[in-house]
Amino acid sequence: MPDTATTGTDLDDLRARTRALCAGFPDAYWRETDRDRRYPREFVDTLTAAGLLSVLVPTEYGGAGLGVTAASVVMEEINRSGGHSAACHAQMYTMGALLRHGSQALKDTYLPPIASGELRLQAFSITESAAGSDTTAIETTATRDGDDFLISGHKNWTSRIAESDLALVLARTSEKAADRTRGLTLFLLDLRQVCAEQPGTLEVSPVRTMFNYATNQVTYRGVRVPADHVVGQVDAGFRYVIDGWNAERILLAAEAIGDGYWFVERAVAYATGREVFGRPIGANQGVQFPIADAYMKVRAADLMRYEAARLFDAGEPCGAEANMAKHLASEASWAAANTALDTHGGNGFVDEYDVERKFRETRLYQVAPVANNMVKAFVATKVLGLPRSY
Structure with a gap:
């Protein structure tokens, strides 16, 4: 079982470590990899060497032995820094199927080199x-x-x-x-x-x-x-795949939340520094209100992310919470993306501001790993008891 007693201080330290490593990969790096559709191997190698992609691997196999809450903090910080965690997030949740359902021989053979970074799953x-x-x-x-x-x-x-x-x-x-x-x-x-x-x-x-x-x-x-x-x-095997879906949804929710915070922070910075008609555009309520609204939506989704992760790490049922976290986070990040684009105006479409890149990246979360309409169907039938539609 993962360590479910991770304290706020531990999470703050993990957040700070992740943020410090991500600082070495600025906007220009992600702009270049996006333009060339190049796998960001340098970034993944750096996180792997720091042990950040093996936080869910138990200590007996060389990992940190932490829970999904900790893993979600890593994913959030990657996206909040302006990066794109799709390059590495799968190792977090795919490893869970091997850990929870693989034979002892498979775990002994593969989990240690996955934890060390010698092998990638x-x-x-x-x-x-x-x-x-x-x-x-x-x-x-x-x-x-x-x-x-x-x-x-x-x-x-x-x-x-x-x-x-x-x-x-x-x-x-x-x-x-x-x-x-x-x-x-x-x-x-x-x-x-x-x-x-x-x-x-x-x-x-x-x-x-x-x-x-x-x-x-x-x-x-x-x-x-x-x-x-x-x-x-x-x-x-289908049951083993389902078993990993909750972790996947929680981690993807954290990524969307990281995007949401990034969009809000960029919108605030631009609205504060951009002057038109003799004053910052952020002084206009027509600019500041959408930013404030986007921030509140991201914060609310963040709370559901932490609740879903808490339940997962405690070994309690969390299907509804994991699905709702993914839905709320994806909707919040998309609202924040549109607000940041509106705030930047024409500059939002210019690649050097990175809004258009993150705008494209965050749109995925409404579609994958599960479409938001499927989440609504789940909540309607599994939580509210309505008749099945399919």
């Missing part, structure tokens, strides 16, 4: 174009072949697989049954072994998106994975 290969949000409808298969499984199929939105040493892959191992959640198996794929020993079985096609996300389409052509690399039990 950044890729979660699940989504398929036809299935979309209906994960139980995926068609990528894994068929038994002696002591191995052979994985064949196509995935889209598999991010950072080119930057990873390991990947988690969800594939169908049994036909669809009455229980739609059965029949899917989660595999830990050692990409180093595949590339070295199985040429031609794995095809990665980069997908250029509106911001720098290092995502890909992936085709599996009989990729061989040992049966002892099944995470948990065969046919039960």
Whole structure:
């Protein structure tokens, strides 16, 4: 279990450490990586060396042994500094499936080098174009072949697989049954072994998106994975994926909150320093009121983030809180983004002010890792008891 007794002082220290490291990667760095759609390897290497990407790994495996609350602070600070945590956030929550459901042998083999930074687990290969949000409808298969499984199929939105040493892959191992959640198996794929020993079985096609996300389409052509690399039990993988969704939503909420604070801070600075008609534009209530409103929305979402993280770290049910945190944070960051753009006027569209870059980046959170309408459906049915719509 993670350390659930992390104090405010500990979190303040972690926040300060993260902020100090992020200060070494100014706006110009993120502008350049965004323009070239280049993976920010220097940034990820720096955070890895500092142990900030292994805060969730237990101490017995070389990590910090902290909880999701602490991990969310790291993610928030990356985005609040003007960075883009998509380059590294997946290692936080994908590792949880291995930690909670992997065999002892898998954990002993892979968690220590993940904690040290020797290996990276950044890729979660699940989504398929036809299935979309209906994960139980995926068609990528894994068929038994002696002591191995052979994985064949196509995935889209598999991010950072080119930057990873390991990947988690969800594939169908049994036909669809009455229980739609059965029949899917989660595999830990050692990409180093595949590339070295199985040429031609794995095809990665980069997908250029509106911001720098290092995502890909992936085709599996009989990729061989040992049966002892099944995470948990065969046919039960969907449950392990769901188990990580709450942590993912909390961490993504923290990233959106970091963006929200960044937009507010930039809007305040610009409105204070920009003078038109002989006075700062921030003296006009038409400018200052939207900024104040955006700040209050971000603060409110922040409280839900901490409540969801508290419940998660205490081992208590937090599905509703995690989903609501993600929804509220994504809506708040988007409101703050529009306010910052309006405050900057025409300069908001100029890349050197970085508002347009962050504007594009923060729009993701309303769509992924779960669309906000899906969150509303969850709250409506699971919390309020309304009839299911799908």
